[in-house]
Amino acid sequence: MKKTAVILSNTGTPDQPSVPGVRRYLKEFLGDGRVITMPTLLRKMLVNGIIVPFRAPKSAKLYEKVWTALGSPLLVHAEKLQNKLQAKLGDEYEVMVGMRYGNPSLKSALEKIREKQFEKVVLLPMFPQYASSTTGTIKELAHRELSGWNNIPAVKTIGQFYHEAGFIACFATNIGKKNPQEYDHIIFSYHGLPLRHVNATHQGKNCSHFNCTTEVNEHNAFCYRAACYATTRLLAEKLNLSTDSYTVCFQSRFSQSWLSPFADQVIKEKAKQGVKKMLVVSPSFVTDCLETIVEIGHEYKDLFLENGGEKFDWVTSLNDNDNWVEFLAELAVKE
DSSP states (O other): OOOEEEEEEOOEEOSSSSHHHHHHHHHHHHTOTTTSOSOHHHHHHHIIIIIHHHHHHHHHHHHHHHOBTTBOHHHHHHHHHHHHHHHHHOTTEEEEEOBSEESSBHHHHHHHHHHHTOSEEEEEESOSSOOIIIIIHHHHHHHHHHTTOSSOOEEEEOOOOTTOHHHHHHHHHHHHTTOGGGSSEEEEEEEOOBHHHHHHTTTTOOGGGTTTTTOOOTTSTTOHHHHHHHHHHHHHHHHTOOGGGEEEEEEOOSSTTBSSSBHHHHHHHHHHTTOOEEEEEOTTOSSOOHIIIIIIIIIIHHHHHHTTOOEEEEOOOOTTOHHHHHHHHHHHHOO
């Protein structure tokens, strides 16, 4: 009997790159109170009445660009990773994919665990840096589901791991394959967050009180901005990058009230300032998806070239790389 279940949990993906498929996904995703932090009724009115009808057609076209014969890249990579990690961990473990939104869902993975009566569960949110709207919501849903069970297994939840040497080594290896010293400038682009989400971790204060761009301390351990800048420092140190050779910025914003500097603006400015060769890496994504393949690989590339740049490359994510599998196996078995 397999005694331990391991759940690989990411945000998720629509079932199809169609307007109805994307609409269903966005309603679930944006309906989460940790994603849009406002009273439930107001959030539902905003999401169902304004945001989803406006965004679903546009997002469906973007998903069509990344969809392959096998399906969504996020899910394809997740299933490949699942199979490799299963082979690495062996018969004492059962590795599952459980997405927070969409399918295969976290709820369905937990139900399978309940039916099979596993003695232990390792919940592994696939986010190197903590955010309430990513790792936080996965933890909340899992705990809520488990609380209704009669037989609750031992649960180990993996927190943020950006600072782990194994993770840094994985991303540094990917970056190193691009010979970063050959580029004029490197962009470390992280998924953006609303400023109110970041400030909420500081309990009435903000990042300026805790030096979040320069250090991680006892006051900002859960700060997403602090974790992103710390990730960059660790990677730069590993790769021997000088501080003037790179810029930290944030992508995928929905408004001006999100973390800055904004990646698109920085890329455009660097091109106009004479940067000819640019490399972009996004260490908040461990799996290639819409934000890396389309936003970085297509949109940011076009933006850079249109404004005077000549060579633009981006670093693929960890996906199902063997060293990434090794690192995740270590996290799963570590007591």
